[in-house]
Amino acid sequence: MDPSRIRNFSIIAHIDHGKSTLADRLLEKTATLTHKQMQEQVLDSMDLERERGITIKAHAVRMNYQASDGEIYQFNLIDTPGHVDFTYEVSRSLAACEGAVLVVDATQGVEAQTVSNLLLAMNNDLTIIPVLNKIDMPAAQVDSVKQQVLDLLGGDEDEIISISAKAGMGIDDVLEAVVERIPPPAGRRESPLRALIFDSLYDQYRGVICFIRVVDGTVRKGQKVCFFSTGVTYDVEEVGTLVLDRVATPELQAGEVGYLTANIKELDEAGVGDTIMDAGEQEVEPLPGYQPLKAMVFSGIYPVNPEDYEMLRDALERLKLNDAAFSYEPETSPALGFGFRCGFLGLLHMEIIQERLDREYQVEIITTIPNVRYEVVKKTGEVIEVENPSLLPPTVEIDQVREPILSVQILVPSDYIGAVMKICNDRRGLYLNTEYLDGSRAILSFELPLSEVVIDFYDRLKSSTRGYASFDYEHKEMRAGPLAKLDILINGEPLDALSAIIHRDNAQVWGRKFCLKLKELIPRQMFEVIIQGAMGNKIIAREVVRPFRKNVIAKCYGGDITRKRKLLEKQKEGKRRAKQFGKVEIPQEAFLAALKMED
Amino acid sequence: MALHGLYIHIPFCPQICPYCAFSSLRGVDHLHERYVLALCNELCARGETYQRNPLQTVFFGGGTPTQIDPSLIGQVLETVDRVFGMCSDVEITVEANPGTVDLEKFSHLRSVGCNRLSLGVQSFDNYALKKLGRVHSSEEAIRAFSSAREAGFSNVSIDLIFSVPSVSEPAWKGSVDRAISLQPEHISAYALTIEEGTLFAKREREGMLVVLTEDDDAIQYDWTRHRLMSAGFGQYEVSNFAQDGRESRHNLGYWTGLEYLGVGLSAHSYIGGERFWNISDIESYLQRVEGKISPEEGRERVDGQTARRERFWLGLRTSQGVLLTEMEQEILKHNCRMASLVDAEFLRLEHDRVVLADSGWCRADGLAVELTDLLEQKPEGTPNVC
Ligand SMILES: Nc1nc2c(ncn2[C@@H]2O[C@H](COP(=O)(O)OP(=O)(O)OP(=O)(O)O)[C@@H](O)[C@H]2O)c(=O)[nH]1
Ligand SMILES: C[S@@+](CC[C@H](N)C(=O)[O-])C[C@H]1O[C@@H](n2cnc3c(N)ncnc32)[C@H](O)[C@@H]1O
Ligand code: SF4
Ligand SMILES: [Mg+2]
Numbered sequence: 001m002d003p004s005r006i007r008n009f010s011i012i013a014h015i016d017h018g019k020s021t022l023a024d025r026l027l028e029k030t031a032t033l034t035h036k037q038m039q040e041q042v043l044d045s046m047d048l049e050r051e052r053g054i055t056i057k058a059h060a061v062r063m064n065y066q067a068s069d070g071e072i073y074q075f076n077l078i079d080t081p082g083h084v085d086f087t088y089e090v091s092r093s094l095a096a097c098e099g100a101v102l103v104v105d106a107t108q109g110v111e112a113q114t115v116s117n118l119l120l121a122m123n124n125d126l127t128i129i130p131v132l133n134k135i136d137m138p139a140a141q142v143d144s145v146k147q148q149v150l151d152l153l154g155g156d157e158d159e160i161i162s163i164s165a166k167a168g169m170g171i172d173d174v175l176e177a178v179v180e181r182i183p184p185p186a187g188r189r190e191s192p193l194r195a196l197i198f199d200s201l202y203d204q205y206r207g208v209i210c211f212i213r214v215v216d217g218t219v220r221k222g223q224k225v226c227f228f229s230t231g232v233t234y235d236v237e238e239v240g241t242l243v244l245d246r247v248a249t250p251e252l253q254a255g256e257v258g259y260l261t262a263n264i265k266e267l268d269e270a271g272v273g274d275t276i277m278d279a280g281e282q283e284v285e286p287l288p289g290y291q292p293l294k295a296m297v298f299s300g301i302y303p304v305n306p307e308d309y310e311m312l313r314d315a316l317e318r319l320k321l322n323d324a325a326f327s328y329e330p331e332t333s334p335a336l337g338f339g340f341r342c343g344f345l346g347l348l349h350m351e352i353i354q355e356r357l358d359r360e361y362q363v364e365i366i367t368t369i370p371n372v373r374y375e376v377v378k379k380t381g382e383v384i385e386v387e388n389p390s391l392l393p394p395t396v397e398i399d400q401v402r403e404p405i406l407s408v409q410i411l412v413p414s415d416y417i418g419a420v421m422k423i424c425n426d427r428r429g430l431y432l433n434t435e436y437l438d439g440s441r442a443i444l445s446f447e448l449p450l451s452e453v454v455i456d457f458y459d460r461l462k463s464s465t466r467g468y469a470s471f472d473y474e475h476k477e478m479r480a481g482p483l484a485k486l487d488i489l490i491n492g493e494p495l496d497a498l499s500a501i502i503h504r505d506n507a508q509v510w511g512r513k514f515c516l517k518l519k520e521l522i523p524r525q526m527f528e529v530i531i532q533g534a535m536g537n538k539i540i541a542r543e544v545v546r547p548f549r550k551n552v553i554a555k556c557y558g559g560d561i562t563r564k565r566k567l568l569e570k571q572k573e574g575k576r577r578a579k580q581f582g583k584v585e586i587p588q589e590a591f592l593a594a595l596k597m598e599d
Numbered sequence: 600m601a602l603h604g605l606y607i608h609i610p611f612c613p614q615i616c617p618y619c620a621f622s623s624l625r626g627v628d629h630l631h632e633r634y635v636l637a638l639c640n641e642l643c644a645r646g647e648t649y650q651r652n653p654l655q656t657v658f659f660g661g662g663t664p665t666q667i668d669p670s671l672i673g674q675v676l677e678t679v680d681r682v683f684g685m686c687s688d689v690e691i692t693v694e695a696n697p698g699t700v701d702l703e704k705f706s707h708l709r710s711v712g713c714n715r716l717s718l719g720v721q722s723f724d725n726y727a728l729k730k731l732g733r734v735h736s737s738e739e740a741i742r743a744f745s746s747a748r749e750a751g752f753s754n755v756s757i758d759l760i761f762s763v764p765s766v767s768e769p770a771w772k773g774s775v776d777r778a779i780s781l782q783p784e785h786i787s788a789y790a791l792t793i794e795e796g797t798l799f800a801k802r803e804r805e806g807m808l809v810v811l812t813e814d815d816d817a818i819q820y821d822w823t824r825h826r827l828m829s830a831g832f833g834q835y836e837v838s839n840f841a842q843d844g845r846e847s848r849h850n851l852g853y854w855t856g857l858e859y860l861g862v863g864l865s866a867h868s869y870i871g872g873e874r875f876w877n878i879s880d881i882e883s884y885l886q887r888v889e890g891k892i893s894p895e896e897g898r899e900r901v902d903g904q905t906a907r908r909e910r911f912w913l914g915l916r917t918s919q920g921v922l923l924t925e926m927e928q929e930i931l932k933h934n935c936r937m938a939s940l941v942d943a944e945f946l947r948l949e950h951d952r953v954v955l956a957d958s959g960w961c962r963a964d965g966l967a968v969e970l971t972d973l974l975e976q977k978p979e980g981t982p983n984v985c
């Protein structure tokens with residue numbers, strides 16, 4: 001295909017603004033999929049994506065479009081996720097494109113990831129096509145949202161395309177705009193090969209499948225290529241394009257998006273962001289690539305049954321193959337036994353991994369409360385990283401504890417500024433400034449400790465602004481603070497997996513609330529459960545779960561044993577995900593108690 | 600395995616007690632004969648399916664079997680004898696409501712072959728009887744008991760209900776003592792259970808009925824157990840006490856996994872590793888049986904894990920406890936959770952059995968869950984040391 005007739009673009013937006021639905025319409029209009037293949041948000045192919053109705057992985061797909069000028073164009077579209085945890089998927093995708101369709105939900109207006117994803121696109125020098133979606137809905141506020149978009153982007157009102165992705169209105173205008181406004185790729189076919197790996201996936205039979213954007217040159221089957229960062233060379237086994245499935249083609253040329261396999265056994269060997277080039281080529285400048293991903297949130301994952309340890313390890317290994325953002329390493333907990341400390345990009349990412357373990361690998365797991373990574377400066381001057389609160393050194397050895405601080409932007413209608421201020425204040429936020437987007441909406445900037453954001457910040461923010469606030473964040477720095485460890489004792493023994501690192505000023509109140517929540521979550525059992533919160537040697541909170549005093553039904557009705565059994569089976573089911581701790585049992589929910597505390 | 604017992608449900612009552620969830624009907628006395636005919640038909644039909652061997656026990660339960668004419672009970676027994684036959688020492692129990700009986704009725708019941716009586720006294724305290732909405736007084740219950748003796752019933756059981764809201768502890772204790780003084784062969788003492796769908800359940804939801812705390816309930820239960828035992832009644836099941844050798848053979852069958860057939864409205868059976876039960880709507884029951892259609896409503900197979908759980912959940916209710924396999928013995932002997940349950944005097948390990956210890960009786964269900972849970976865990980157990 002003549003590069004002048006190739007268009008590479010992503011669809012970007014805040015979560016739920018309708019990216020995947022728009023992608024459906026584009027696939028339909030270009031007859032890329034047969035009627036039978038079509039279903040809602042067809043690109044969201046993972047079970048979890050379909051169930052939750054959100055996109056988790058970016059998804060590339062090729063279509064051919066006959067434009068009004070009579071020419072056939074090749075579109076390489078990448079549908080991206082909107083959730084803040086998966087911003088990295090957006091930035092990867094953008095690097096493979098010349099343009100981006102920015103979707104804005106006309107009933108919601110500009111939201112935080114509208115702004116942050118737009119900024120990402122502009123940093124990549126992409127052409128932006130602003131699209132106003134969901135205009136079929138009675139709640140659509142077309143004029144005012146158009147104004148918001150103009151305030152953000154500048155430009156002319158007619159450049160904004162109004163559509164309904166669901167009802168299929170305005171789709172032709174989007175297709176034409178892609179042809180007219182987005183520039184064709186600028187690569188040189190004659191130059192030596194340079195291709196960017198923007199995503200990868202592990203396939204049991206083919207090894208690693210690299211999703212690539214060829215920037216310069218051509219890559220074809222049988223060619224010897226070399227990966228810049230490892231220097232390892234491979235024989236290309238197959239190249240092809242991505243329709244709904246992979247379709248092999250003889251070659252991919254500069255400007256094209258597609259996939260490549262070369263019998264690569266480890267995901268690490270084909271790092272996302274790496275440059276693929278001709279083997280033996282010395283002079284080639286590597287492509288810019290991406291910032292390496294750094295886990296923000298950590299949590300322990302343990303098998304409920306110790307003998308499932310191996311099974312859990314295998315499952316984590318396989319998950320990691322398809323999710324470079326996920327990391328894990330073995331750890332041991334006196335209370336929970338052998339398990340893993342896992343790193344995630346955010347809470348949703350964590351939830352998803354946990355759910356996949358349960359569902360796809362059927363390992364029953366106990367997960368501990370998520371926490372952040374701390375830096376501890378010891379009196380000796382040594383600096384250590386602590387990803388597990390129970391491993392904080394004794395207070396006497398500590399000079400300083402530093403925690404990650406985020407710079408956070410919260411986009412909110414002005415009416416809710418007070419509510420947002422209050423939440424951030426309660427969460428040790430440092431207010432920086434307010435920037436009004438227009439008369440009715442503002443972006444508030446704060447610095448907030450990540451640890452305060454990790455635990456139900458988003459839910460709280462949403463609920464106290466009636467769902468209107470949206471937020472975006474980035475890591476700012478590690479900062480020292482008066483942080484100390486709260487230990488939880490169960491019947492006098494510390495349960496390491498429940499330890500938390502908290503701010504000293506909040507310790508008393510937090511510790512009490514935490515113990516109270518644990519009391520609610522730990523069911524009554526045969527033995528008494530005494531829950532204590534301790535800072536160092538000082539007990540700051542105490543709660544008791546009283547044991548059963550009477551637990552037996554008086555009579556089985558005329559031989560109706562089935563009914564009795566069902567009652568007991570229910571009692572037994574409650575124990576399924578509990579961990580034995582001395583004489584008592586602690587259920588999985590208790591390990592996540594801190595997530596369930598109200599302010 | 601051979602059929603051990605037969606349960607026959609008689610769903611008629613003089614009134615519906617506000618706590619009772621058994622299948623029972625009032626004001627349909629005109630159905631007695633039709634119903635008994637249906638029972639006999641069902642028995643004949645079952646007799647064709649199942650091995651006919653002499654029965655060890657027959658139990659007329661209810662409802663109130665004494666609500667119908669004893670000759671009808673006789674008619675059923677004749678059919679039973681014809682279809683299955685009965686052992687020479689068969690135990691034939693009839694449940695009786697003291698408000699529906701007199702000497703004549705008892706004599707009649709004796710003459711048709713009944714040899715064990717279970718008298719639904721519930722309490723010897725008139726205030727408690729009123730609370731329980733019973734039709735009879737304490738005095739009538741005492742008279743009923745002596746009439747039973749006079750009629751020749753030498754094996755009589757008294758049903759009592761404790762933990763009745765607003766009934767004082769002395770009133771309950773007096774009631775137990777009165778029962779003991781009558782010298783029955785057997786006493787069942789049930790904790791009041793608030794059953795779904797009863798008037799009591801509704802009143803509780805509305806806040807009109809405040810049940811006892813778990814502690815108070817446990818205190819009454821343990822007091823009762825100890826009082827009855829010191830009076831010579833051995834506790835052989837959670838709610839059942841008997842003088843030596845007078846345990847209800849029928850009820851023991853339920854707990855020890857013996858086979859029984861149940862006929863009549865909503866009756867339950869356990870035969871050949873399967874549990875099945877009849878429908879509980881009287882009209883449909885009658886029509887089905889009359890139309891020669893099985894009145895069965897549901898059926899389930901009890902095997903594998905389910906069977907094992909039942910063995911524990913039921914067996915632990917009895918004084919004999921649960922007979923353990925060698926592997927189970929091994930696991931329990933070395934398990935630290937088990938050790939703490941033994942330490943707390945909840946359970947005892949006796950050779951090849953696990954049995955309730957004194958403090959275990961009031962926690963029997965919870966303990967059965969513990970036991971099955973720890974036996975179902977894979978042998979390596981937890982990383983915690985004892
Ligand atoms: N009424 C109406 N609903 C729409 C329209 N476009 C999308 N939706 C609905 O909005 C919801 C979200 O749509 P998606 O396409 O999954 O949104 P998304 O932007 O891909 O979401 P993420 O990938 O999770 O960020 C779905 O319930 C769609 O049916 C539209 O034009 N009109
Ligand atoms: C099916 S009744 C038959 C006795 C007879 N119908 C009568 O009431 O006199 C068997 C016994 O179960 C007991 N019972 C019934 N419902 C109960 C409940 N909700 N709680 C405790 N015991 C109950 C009573 O002691 C009753 O005597
Ligand atoms: S307790 Fe007895 S008399 Fe009262 S309703 Fe129940 S079965 Fe009938
Ligand atoms: Mg989507």
